[in-house]
Amino acid sequence: xxxxxxxxxxxTRPEGPCLVVDLDVVxxxxxAFERAMPDSRIFYAVKANxxxxxxxxxxxxxxxxxxASVQEVxxxxxxxxxPDRISFGNTIKKERDIAAAFAxxxxxxxxxxxxxxxxxxxxxxxxxxxxxxxxEGEGAEWALSRKFGCDPAMAVDVLDHAHRxxxxxxxxSFHVGSQQKNPHAWDAALASAAEIFRILxxxxxxxxxxxxxxxxxxxxxxxxxxxxxxxxxxxxxxRSHFGNxxxxxxxxxxxxxxxNAGVIKSEVILISQKAEGDIRWVYLDIGKFNGLAETxxxxxxxxxxxxxxxxxxxxVLAGPTCDSVxxxxxxxxxxxxxxxxxxxxxxxxxxxxxxTTYSSIAFNGFPPLQSYVI
Amino acid sequence: xxxxxxxxxxxTRPEGPCLVVDLDVVxxxxxAFERAMPDSRIFYAVKANxxxxxxxxxxxxxxxxxxASVQEVxxxxxxxxxPDRISFGNTIKKERDIAAAFAxxxxxxxxxxxxxxxxxxxxxxxxxxxxxxxxEGEGAEWALSRKFGCDPAMAVDVLDHAHRxxxxxxxxSFHVGSQQKNPHAWDAALASAAEIFRILxxxxxxxxxxxxxxxxxxxxxxxxxxxxxxxxxxxxxxRSHFGNxxxxxxxxxxxxxxxNAGVIKSEVILISQKAEGDIRWVYLDIGKFNGLAETxxxxxxxxxxxxxxxxxxxxVLAGPTCDSVxxxxxxxxxxxxxxxxxxxxxxxxxxxxxxTTYSSIAFNGFPPLQSYVI
Numbered sequence: 226x227x228x229x230x231x232x233x234x235x236x237t238r239p240e241g242p243c244l245v246v247d248l249d250v251v252x253x254x255x256x257a258f259e260r261a262m263p264d265s266r267i268f269y270a271v272k273a274n275x276x277x278x279x280x281x282x283x284x285x286x287x288x289x290x291x292x293a294s295v296q297e298v299x300x301x302x303x304x305x306x307x308p309d310r311i312s313f314g315n316t317i318k319k320e321r322d323i324a325a326a327f328a329x330x331x332x333x334x335x336x337x338x339x340x341x342x343x344x345x346x347x348x349x350x351x352x353x354x355x356x357x358x359x360x361e362g363e364g365a366e367w368a369l370s371r372k373f374g375c376d377p378a379m380a381v382d383v384l385d386h387a388h389r390x391x392x393x394x395x396x397x398s399f400h401v402g403s404q405q406k407n408p409h410a411w412d413a414a415l416a417s418a419a420e421i422f423r424i425l426x427x428x429x430x431x432x433x434x435x436x437x438x439x440x441x442x443x444x445x446x447x448x449x450x451x452x453x454x455x456x457x458x459x460x461x462x463x464r465s466h467f468g469n470x471x472x473x474x475x476x477x478x479x480x481x482x483x484x485n486a487g488v489i490k491s492e493v494i495l496i497s498q499k500a501e502g503d504i505r506w507v508y509l510d511i512g513k514f515n516g517l518a519e520t521x522x523x524x525x526x527x528x529x530x531x532x533x534x535x536x537x538x539x540x541v542l543a544g545p546t547c548d549s550v551x552x553x554x555x556x557x558x559x560x561x562x563x564x565x566x567x568x569x570x571x572x573x574x575x576x577x578x579x580x581t582t583y584s585s586i587a588f589n590g591f592p593p594l595q596s597y598v599i
Numbered sequence: 600x601x602x603x604x605x606x607x608x609x610x611t612r613p614e615g616p617c618l619v620v621d622l623d624v625v626x627x628x629x630x631a632f633e634r635a636m637p638d639s640r641i642f643y644a645v646k647a648n649x650x651x652x653x654x655x656x657x658x659x660x661x662x663x664x665x666x667a668s669v670q671e672v673x674x675x676x677x678x679x680x681x682p683d684r685i686s687f688g689n690t691i692k693k694e695r696d697i698a699a700a701f702a703x704x705x706x707x708x709x710x711x712x713x714x715x716x717x718x719x720x721x722x723x724x725x726x727x728x729x730x731x732x733x734x735e736g737e738g739a740e741w742a743l744s745r746k747f748g749c750d751p752a753m754a755v756d757v758l759d760h761a762h763r764x765x766x767x768x769x770x771x772s773f774h775v776g777s778q779q780k781n782p783h784a785w786d787a788a789l790a791s792a793a794e795i796f797r798i799l800x801x802x803x804x805x806x807x808x809x810x811x812x813x814x815x816x817x818x819x820x821x822x823x824x825x826x827x828x829x830x831x832x833x834x835x836x837x838r839s840h841f842g843n844x845x846x847x848x849x850x851x852x853x854x855x856x857x858x859n860a861g862v863i864k865s866e867v868i869l870i871s872q873k874a875e876g877d878i879r880w881v882y883l884d885i886g887k888f889n890g891l892a893e894t895x896x897x898x899x900x901x902x903x904x905x906x907x908x909x910x911x912x913x914x915v916l917a918g919p920t921c922d923s924v925x926x927x928x929x930x931x932x933x934x935x936x937x938x939x940x941x942x943x944x945x946x947x948x949x950x951x952x953x954x955t956t957y958s959s960i961a962f963n964g965f966p967p968l969q970s971y972v973i
Contacts, residue, residue, distance in 0.1 A: 272921055272963050293921040296964030315921050315963070317869050317882045320942070338871035340941060359873060370923040376874035403923075495691050497712035499733060500750035508691045514957065521895075521924070547646055547667040547689050549744040549777075550895070567714060568694070583888065586960045586967040589646050589689070590670030593960040 443484025487577025512544010647853030817858025861951025886918010
């Protein structure tokens with residue numbers, strides 16, 4: 226919640242729910258990551274928030290870009306990144322999209338199975354590939370499934386296969402889970418990565434890079450480690466597993482880069498009870514389908530600010546659509562001031578990442594979340 | 600899966616995932632509802648699929664429209680519905696949106712608390728309101744939360760309050776849960792509605808209408824009741840609770856009107872295993888964030904067709920995004936042919952409702968689901 230954002234909202238009074246992102250905070254975050262991990266290259270996870278102003282700022286600061294699709298590759302290029310600063314980090318790619326990225330000059334691709342290697346070998350000959358391995362993700366608020374990555378034993382075969390297919394078997398990646406609050410969560414995966422490096426080295430294949438993924442937490446309601454704490458824990462783990470043969474490293478912050486740079490302005494549409502004496506239901510003009518998708522299963526708990534200063538009591542918080550699942554906090558109700566009124570403005574902090582793009586195109590006729598980058 | 604849809608896909612071969620809706624099926628569904636419930640007015644739930652062609656067809660057939668927002672009201676008007684055929688059915692409305700709908704001629708509004716009544720009384724003087732009551736929703740696949748409606752005892756006060764505020768206390772509504780496969784699910788709510796009619800009648804307020812909501816199932820994998828079965832069970836329940844003083848009734852089919860009219864064409868991007876001998880993961884170019892949101896918690900299980908005829912084994916089915924929750928069927932894997940190949944086309948049936956509009960605007964850079972109405 227920065228003064229620039231508050232000033233902007235006061236001055237422009239935008240109609241309807243909207244996200245406001247403060248670029249100064251993004252810049253500070255980028256510089257903090259650089260300081261904390263000076264030996265790692267930063268690949269911003271574009272999917273967290275692909276606003277052109279953010280990409281342009283980061284491109285100017287020297288950031289690289291982790292892209293999930295050809296569309297995101299194009300956004301990074303338009304923002305001023307050269308193709309050698311782009312990673313096509315999605316392990317699930319249409320073969321024609323690999324070809325399109327290669328035609329644009331992209332030479333770094335994620336894989337997690339031999340079939341994907343074959344596609345890259347056909348459409349991006351000579352490119353570098355890194356293999357994603359499965360990782361527990363314990364301690365993350367937005368936990369990872371087994372969707373991405375393969376067993377470390379299989380990763381050896383996948384990278385060997387890539388080498389034999391004429392690609393550069395370049396490294397190993399993993400992801401410890403988004404909003405990972407344990408800086409030591411990287412340790413086990415780094416041990417696996419080091420083991421893969423050793424086995425392949427014995428076969429004459431020298432891997433070069435470890436992609437440490439994202440997972441760096443942003444501040445919601447609870448305290449989180451600073452960039453420095455992450456950096457220290459990760460560097461210690463790298464040294465303990467790789468000894469003196471340190472690999473190149475990449476990090477892919479998304480939420481950690483932009484989460485705390487954004488604030489959503491919302492309006493209270495209705496306050497009601499289901500029966501006399503029941504808990505209050507507070508309905509906002511924003512919900513699961515126009516920006517707050519990450520409240521799914523009440524995973525992410527955002528700080529919510531009101532100008533009212535009355536005593537607070539727990540409320541169920543819900544969105545504006547005619548959809549019964551569009552309820553944000555119910556299992557663990559959210560304390561809001563008892564003197565809150567219909568028409569009041571609420572500010573939802575920490576919403577710079579994973580909000581605008583999750584927004585549905587027109588569910589219930591409501592427009593997607595507006596965004597202002599200042 | 601109609602011949603017209605198959606012909607369209609063969610002829611036009613659209614690039615990328617897309618939904619194709621056959622208007623002939625929508626027309627058949629409308630006529631079937633009319634036959635099954637000749638005494639009820641049909642209000643199509645626009646949110647299920649607001650494609651202009653669908654709204655235009657239904658307007659021409661004489662349908663009314665249940666709208667969740669001013670935007671949906673405008674869509675219905677553009678499609679040719681007069682304002683007296685529109686219900687603003689969302690119980691959560693901004694006061695300025697009530698005013699906007701009133702200005703367009705809308706005179707029927709949903710409420711479920713006194714605060715909402717006050718808004719309607721201020722902005723839509725003299726309008727008709729119906730009060731939504733809570734309903735169990737047992738037996739529904741897309742279960743309802745307590746988000747909408749109030750306790751029946753409170754509904755009496757809400758409607759009384761509306762009457763005293765100069766509005767027409769018009770009726771009672773409820774919703775038995777989407778994809779409700781038990782035609783007797785309406786019985787308990789109708790008993791509550793009849794009780795509310797009696798209590799208010801004793802106070803000199805004569806309610807006129809019962810809004811039976813939606814919930815009519817569409818055919819996915821399991822057999823469902825026909826429109827006729829729903830009609831019979833509901834009419835029996837109305838007679839048993841209201842005797843000879845039958846109310847006007849409204850139904851609001853959404854899924855039941857368009858669900859089986861649509862087919863999504865998708866492409867297999869990747870087939871892989873996480874370790875030797877593991878279950879196969881099949882990745883499509885469509886997932887939770889570009890159309891199949893209702894696979895959330897594996898709630899809706901769509902029929903999926905392949906031209907391959909090999910033996911089928913269970914697969915985990917996932918979408919194309921770099922998001923770990925973008926997995927459709929994992930707890931209960933989906934059987935797909937063992938000879939399925941990367942690049943194969945799959946047809947996902949029963950996808951005419953609640954797909955295009957749930958689609959995210961650009962998550963991971965992927966465009967929203969394309970739609971063709973034929």
